[in-house]
Amino acid sequence: MSLQNLILNLHHYWADRGCYLAPSYDVEVGAGTMTPDTFFRVLGPRPWKVAYVQPSRRPTDGRYGENPNRVQKHHQYQVIIKPSPMDIQQLYIDSLVALGIRLEDHDLRFDEDNWESPTIGAWGVGWQVLLDGLEITQFTYFQQAGGIDLSPVSAEITYGLERLEMFLEEKDDIYDLDWSNDVSYRDLRMDEEKQFSEYNFERADTAQLRQAFDAAEREAAALIARNLLLPAYDMCLKCSHNFNLLDARRAVSVTERVKMIARIRALVTDIAGRTVAPRGDA
């Protein structure tokens, strides 16, 4: 099964279970959790079911295309169901069966792994799902986002598409994967990995990134004051990506790192608070 068939299968499976299939978000994010389709929708009481593919950028994971397992951009398949149904684990297991995995021939494990993202003030309890020792999914019951206790609790399932595909194709090298019958992962992504690794580690202009971080932060604050919370949140995502690039350039000291993350979190927490309890115009 090619990677795109894997995506199609998951789309069918989750659409059949009532999920709205969202387009991928068009601002750089480090994980599917950070897009508005997750962040805003896990807040508040309203039920929500969504599934989407999210390209996820982690500049420090770049390896110039030379590592068979690590890439600076990978693809997550993100599912959010709120409130978390009692059979969510079984739904997940059935999704693997729907992909043609005969689980009775394998070792499927739910291994404790509590997820947290200090940048968006979020954490949850759950597992990394291991299939024959390979981490294929992060499974989380969201307890808090934007510093707010969530009720009801959402279940989040994040499949690592490349990992899962490597398992399905029994391949050791990510670049050997088939995206479609004709297009390999190498065709599609090798140049991108090489060029972006060089950009992330060597060329990104750190002075400009700092300015961009500060500018996005200022703009987020200004937008929050006008109750334009969705664009304000986009600005926070830009801050986060600029920060990740600075980090890849090793331009952030440990103390500074904590401070920059706290700056983003302060904005995100403010946005979350106003989303849950709207305030009048400032």
Added chain:
Amino acid sequence: MECLLEIMTEEMPASHVTSAMDQMKERMGKELAAAGIPSVRLDVFGTSRRLAVAVEITAGQEDAEEWVTGPPKSVGLRPDGSYSPAALGFARSQGIAPEILEVTTTARGEYLGFKRVRKGRSAAEILQDIVPRIVGSLAFPKTMRWAGGSFRFSRPIHGLLGLLDGQRLPIRLPEGTESKPFTTGHRIFDRRRVTPKTIAEYFDLLKEHGVIVDPDERRKMILNQIEEQLSPLDAKIHPDPELLEKLVYGVEYPCVVIGGFPEAFLKLPLDVLSTAMREGQNVFSVVRGRKQLPHFVAVADALKDGKNLIRKGNERVLKARLEDARFFWEQDRKVPLVRRAAELKNVVYQEKLGSYEDKVQRLKKIVAYLWDKVGPASGRDHVLEAAALCKADLLTEMVKEFPSLQGRMGGLYARNEGRPGPVAQAVFEHYQPVGPDDESPASLPGAVLSLADKVDALVGAVGIGVQVTGSSDPYGLRRNAHGVCRIILDKKFRFSFGRLIDKVLSVYGDRITLDPREVKARCLEFFSGRLRHLFELMGFRYDLVNAALAPGIDGIYDAYLRVKALDGLRSGSQFEPFILMVKRINNILRDQIAAKPNPDLFSEKEERDLHAAFLAVLNNVLPMIAKGDYARAQNIIFKLQPCLTAFFDKVLIMDEDKKIRRNRLGLLKSIRDLLEKVADYTLIVVD
């Protein structure tokens, strides 16, 4: 009667399962005993998804008679024998006819009342009451909510099997789960219902449905399968009890799978290999003698690996991990440790206590001070070099990936750079002992560096106001102090611990926010507590420990020598009479003014004898104490006993002449002052 309960959940962490089992066993036992139906047998079991309790009880509560007291007779009965409104009201409130009231005589006078038979509650009623309470009160290291509920548990609860003598025992858990007379089998292999009638059937049926409920049985299965599969290879797993327990509770049906990896990876250091296997992938490394083999042992949650897919999958993942490790090992070695050490100024150690560069500068001063106390003339340069380099590995990719390799990686990289052996070893060992089962550093430079690292951390934390209370110890100060004590005892270090703290405080200077005297006092008190704990763990009697700690812990090793000496002497015939004598001395000195003894004022033979004996003992004993030979010192001190007995028998201590009285008390006080260098004997318990 037998009762069987099983809570079915989503996968809980191993530590949660074992902790919950312990709590359920303890609370169930207590609650049943409190309800008057002690259990004959009470066992707990657990898997990653199940917490089970099997109880045998004799029966429910028996009926009991009780006397219900009403108003006094004088208030309740009118002179004509009719009931007053007070008596009628009491009868009404109790739901009885007033005619039933009788008069009884109590200690406080005559009262109206009646006898009531309180019906014993049945076993079912009692269990229905206590089980939800116990489940609701289980504590976990981290809890969660799920769906729309506010109930917190380790993971979502899915079901409750409740049986009493083969019948469904109706119970409702706090979050709403109703008990059922059935459970289900393994989530992958056999999800059918399992309806046991007895405890024995529960185990048998679940085994048929792919679940081994008893952790002891799973542990045995794992160890047997490992033995079976490794003995043809003449190999064993590298023992790792912690990983074994994690795996025992991580599966419902254990299946041991042996896999291999390319031999080329054996060039990686053993520490890297085994850490990548254990922490990265929860598999055991395989050794023949002390030689690492290119194999691993995984424990799968599976009935069998018939198609070898589990093995192949794990091999692929491990190979990728080892490739990563090899990449780190190669990349890290391109940058010499000195250059990394220069970057430590950018790494925060603790906000108030500065960067790791600041820490390294402190360590250099502290190890220099310590080396001069316990080390030989040579080797000082080595320990200083080790201090300068020891934190550099925090900036290596390997330690970022596997934090537990900190220190060890630095040592390996230092050796690889061709630094002197003692330097590399000291860096390698400087976090040891990491836990209670870990060994202290083998080398002297390693021990000195580890001590400096730990004492610096402790004094710094206490100096900025960190407090250790109950279960809260965010800086790991207890473990740290334990490590310090272990190293000092293992290496038999004898130096003034108080002055070491002074030294560390002066090295910190202004960074410490509290008053340094206060910090020192808190540190000594904290260490005294840890040392008491450690000595009791070693099996010394608590009163001997208290007695040995009373002279202070300025010499931590001396405190150990003192408690060991007391422990060795306590069974001797001289011990108890001597303790009683010391208590007598202590009593007589209480609230009295004593003078420095003046031999010219002695008039009786017995007091002259005692004084002479004391001086002789003193001259002999002081050098022994200085050398730490407390057992011999103590044996010589026993020789005062006959003179002391004679003194107490023949000499009137409380003489009317103030001078003579104070002189005699002074003699006793000198003796007590000497004794206090060895132990506070008054704290020792004598039958």
